[in-house]
Amino acid sequence: MAIYYDHNAGTITLTTRNTSYQMKADEIATLLHTYYGEKTDLSDMSYAVHMMNRGLSGNPYEKGQTDRAYSLDQLPQEMSCFGTGDYRASALKITNEDGTWAVRLKYAGHKVTKGKYSLPGLPASYCENESAETLTVTMKDEESGVTIDLLYGVFPDLDIITRAARIENNGPGAKYVNKAGSMNLDFVTGDFDLITFYGKWARERIPERTPVNHGKVSVGSVRGASSPHYNPSAILCGRNTTEDAGEAYGFAYVYSGDFLFEAEKDQINQTRVICSIHPDDFSWKLEPGEAFCTPEILMTYSNAGFSRISNNFHDFIRKHIVRGKWRDVRRPILINNWEGTYFNFNGDKLVAIAEDAAKLGIELFVMDDGWFGKRDDDNSGLGDWFPNEAKLGCTLKELGDRINGTGLKFGIWFEPETVSEDSDLYRAHPDWAMTIPGRKPDRSRNELILNMAREDVQDYIFDRMADVLRSAPISYVKWDYNRSICDKYIATLPADRQGEITHRFILGTYRVLEKLLTEFPDLLIEGCSSGGGRFDAGMLYYTPQIWCSDDTDPIERLYIQHGTSFIYPVNTMGAHVSASPNHQTRRTTSLATRAVTAMSGTFGYELDLNKLDDTEKEEVKREVRVFKELYETLEQGDYYRLTTPDSDTCTVWEQVSKDKKKAVVNAVYHYVRANHAPVYVRLKGLNDDMQYRARLVEGHGEQYLSRFFKHENTLFEEGRTFSGRTLATRGIFIPAPLSEYQAWQIVLEEI
Numbered sequence: 001m002a003i004y005y006d007h008n009a010g011t012i013t014l015t016t017r018n019t020s021y022q023m024k025a026d027e028i029a030t031l032l033h034t035y036y037g038e039k040t041d042l043s044d045m046s047y048a049v050h051m052m053n054r055g056l057s058g059n060p061y062e063k064g065q066t067d068r069a070y071s072l073d074q075l076p077q078e079m080s081c082f083g084t085g086d087y088r089a090s091a092l093k094i095t096n097e098d099g100t101w102a103v104r105l106k107y108a109g110h111k112v113t114k115g116k117y118s119l120p121g122l123p124a125s126y127c128e129n130e131s132a133e134t135l136t137v138t139m140k141d142e143e144s145g146v147t148i149d150l151l152y153g154v155f156p157d158l159d160i161i162t163r164a165a166r167i168e169n170n171g172p173g174a175k176y177v178n179k180a181g182s183m184n185l186d187f188v189t190g191d192f193d194l195i196t197f198y199g200k201w202a203r204e205r206i207p208e209r210t211p212v213n214h215g216k217v218s219v220g221s222v223r224g225a226s227s228p229h230y231n232p233s234a235i236l237c238g239r240n241t242t243e244d245a246g247e248a249y250g251f252a253y254v255y256s257g258d259f260l261f262e263a264e265k266d267q268i269n270q271t272r273v274i275c276s277i278h279p280d281d282f283s284w285k286l287e288p289g290e291a292f293c294t295p296e297i298l299m300t301y302s303n304a305g306f307s308r309i310s311n312n313f314h315d316f317i318r319k320h321i322v323r324g325k326w327r328d329v330r331r332p333i334l335i336n337n338w339e340g341t342y343f344n345f346n347g348d349k350l351v352a353i354a355e356d357a358a359k360l361g362i363e364l365f366v367m368d369d370g371w372f373g374k375r376d377d378d379n380s381g382l383g384d385w386f387p388n389e390a391k392l393g394c395t396l397k398e399l400g401d402r403i404n405g406t407g408l409k410f411g412i413w414f415e416p417e418t419v420s421e422d423s424d425l426y427r428a429h430p431d432w433a434m435t436i437p438g439r440k441p442d443r444s445r446n447e448l449i450l451n452m453a454r455e456d457v458q459d460y461i462f463d464r465m466a467d468v469l470r471s472a473p474i475s476y477v478k479w480d481y482n483r484s485i486c487d488k489y490i491a492t493l494p495a496d497r498q499g500e501i502t503h504r505f506i507l508g509t510y511r512v513l514e515k516l517l518t519e520f521p522d523l524l525i526e527g528c529s530s531g532g533g534r535f536d537a538g539m540l541y542y543t544p545q546i547w548c549s550d551d552t553d554p555i556e557r558l559y560i561q562h563g564t565s566f567i568y569p570v571n572t573m574g575a576h577v578s579a580s581p582n583h584q585t586r587r588t589t590s591l592a593t594r595a596v597t598a599m600s601g602t603f604g605y606e607l608d609l610n611k612l613d614d615t616e617k618e619e620v621k622r623e624v625r626v627f628k629e630l631y632e633t634l635e636q637g638d639y640y641r642l643t644t645p646d647s648d649t650c651t652v653w654e655q656v657s658k659d660k661k662k663a664v665v666n667a668v669y670h671y672v673r674a675n676h677a678p679v680y681v682r683l684k685g686l687n688d689d690m691q692y693r694a695r696l697v698e699g700h701g702e703q704y705l706s707r708f709f710k711h712e713n714t715l716f717e718e719g720r721t722f723s724g725r726t727l728a729t730r731g732i733f734i735p736a737p738l739s740e741y742q743a744w745q746i747v748l749e750e751i
């Protein structure tokens, strides 16, 4: 049992293996949040809620004229409301039919059920058995008739608690939900920093730590997608929290549209964290009897720094967000032709690359942009999802068969949610593009947005994609999305529902994805949005991997994948070895360095293999072999950031298999220097009592090491073993770089 109700105290306590979370309805039915943190007993924690008569913080009427200490403006709550006496950031803002904004929720009951709730039309974590439990707390505002079910999913073994809310209008007239929060989390004590993940195209998810001082810290997106600019995830932590020590709370929004994370420190130094659909771009009309479901948010707590936050999320996302066949099996090592050929290809050229790929152990060939309609550059053709047989020199089925004939599976690129003005689809249905009548739209990459909020558009996209998938042996789809939404308008909705567009848009996208997976359950879909522009737990519910960034430079990727790793597991991060010099940075790096970085991702290639010489092809063969050998540890193991790319000369990270019998230490130097000072790290996650033997993965120039290093009495000495405890306390030296951007992989195996 993970959810306890204490009748006498009125507390509801949620417990996981290492954490406790508590709420309590007080004497006037305000649902107080009384605790979230390290596991404790079931004591009523409300004694620590501090109430004092404060000027300018009002008192609810039912408290009479004597109790001036009770104020919603200072109480920690499970769901704060705008307009009824709490002046801090609020999780819920509703406009009533008379134009007033007042809603005040009161506890009206709760129930506990076995298993995990689901959310209609929205991605949400799931549990295949009854080890998860759901708490539903019903809250009501008698005056307006608004009823809310607060949903909590408790995954005891994984230290994850999820939240969502279902808002129902049981009042007489229409209402507008102007702010729909999934989470309101109040801390009565603590000085915190907020870590968020900012970025841009080709530089996504860079961690930034900001003190939460008086006032608000917030990040969000109004681009219609979660965006590369701010990721819909955050970590709230103590001022001194590090990778391994200190308190931290992790949040990951299971949503791919507009979002807002806010952290506010109030007048008495309490901190409130809210996650909602971005209210600037949202208003949802509820007719009497209608309901609205917020997206889900995942929460986790660690008293041992960020590593634990990351590993909690990694384990959870791998098994309770990602679904279907590709959750549990190794996904194919792919070769994508985008950086190899761009638009300049035909069927023969692709088959020639696939033939080489097959000889090197690669398993899937992905034909990227340019195979359909009139599409030889990015100015035309989007929406015309009919193979360009003249360009391919054959039908799609014939091409798929030829690729399969080389031994590779066949995959294909789509950008379903956009349309080119120069396309048959746009000419036939100009009204399907999102534009505001009388206003010229904002073009982006010469694309317009298709109005995915419309069901007829969703059905068209599904039918076209399904037809293509039925017509050829296609086992993988790259689902791309290359712009932000602008010019929001839907002719089929009245003026007072135009604020629903971006949410309806993303629901439309989810609907098409769900339909595709229903008809093609074994299809592997890789998400993409100009790289990692829509990298979130919502998309991961449909697309088990997401192209992490259009920046394939391995040194740039150290930063991007490092930031991504705080929340998302390695096996969700699309990462490829591309050509050198790199197309985004012109930087030259070795194949080995590129491979070490890409192996801490889904691992694939994105270059013209026909241009590699024999030595390079042998090198690729070696990398593919190494990846297959280390797969379980690299992709399914626990993940540790041993240094940070920003402040160190060498980025070092480590994965440890779940049974702790194997670990891989990966290191990439940022520069080379004569007479390099040693780089030293302490290993993490090993079993103190196991004995490990270390070896360098071959192929990185290790044959030259003996020239510079003594070998006796070192980590790599023949036959030498070390306990996990020694490696964690005394640590190890990373061999010095032999050339610029030198990479090393050290494997430790229990003997």
Ligand code: DGJ
Binding pocket: 338, 368, 369, 378, 413, 480, 482, 528, 529, 530, 531, 547, 549, 550
């Ligand atoms: C953007 C993606 O991120 C690239 O990988 C590639 O698929 C292009 N779009 C194709 O237009």
